[in-house]
């Protein structure tokens with residue numbers, strides 16, 4: 534698109550909030566629906582790949598892999614988990630279909646989990662907040678991509694205790710790339726942020742393992758904090774650690790006290806990092822400024 538077209542779009546959207554927020558709402562719902570698929574299928578795809586790799590290594594041939602049916606984000610089409618009936622496109626409209634069907638399959642009446650419309654509505658809500666915060670800008674577009682990635686990562690970690698490289702790595706590179714244009718941070722701060730983010734948790738991980746002989750977090754957590762550092766610069770890293778570790782510890786203690794979590798059992802840290810990172814993305818600078826003013830470091 535040429536610059537005048539872009540400027541025209543920007544002016545139109547800025548002057549028509551209904552169009553801007555309506556469009557964001559619709560886009561957020563559609564992306565939320567796609568994230569449902571990603572969260573459900575990506576871990577299965579990863580597991581299949583590991584199995585394939587192991588089989589190849591063991592047998593030295595890939596005949597077993599070739600026989601397997603295609604399973605990715607596109608194929609097979611969505612089906613009802615109760616009756617196996619394929620879900621028609623008109624029953625697959627984000628949020629609306631669930632509301633119209635009152636959370637039941639059209640074919641068998643089985644319940645469709647509340648989680649799906651909640652993720653769609655949640656994605657739309659967070660997308661609206663991003664656009665409200667950044668307006669019509671490159672920052673808003675970039676922040677939307679990061680927001681959607683963080684939603685997927687947080688949910689996959691909650692479900693499976695995995696943080697897929699196929700999401701963390703592209704986001705890390707994108708953060709570094711955006712720093713070249715100074716979208717959220719300059720390149721020096723971004724590179725140091727990635728390094729600082731990775732190393733800080735790496736040190737905690739290995740320190741904890743030396744002291745206790747246990748692994749307190751997953752290695753994916755290092756990569757998640759590295760990517761947040763790449764997007765927001767090294768200055769954001771201490772804040773993200775603080776905003777994730779404190780709530781993480783509180784929730785962990787509460788879960789153990791209520792008997793819903795064993796002390797030995799690791800708790801996913803990714804969702805806390807993702808939430809802290811997202812807060813830092815939207816309000817990090819405001820929080821730092823307020824803190825400095827409060828502590829009397831800046832007048």
Ligand SMILES: [Zn+2]
Pocket residue numbers: 613614615616617618638639640641642643
């Ligand atoms: Zn059904």
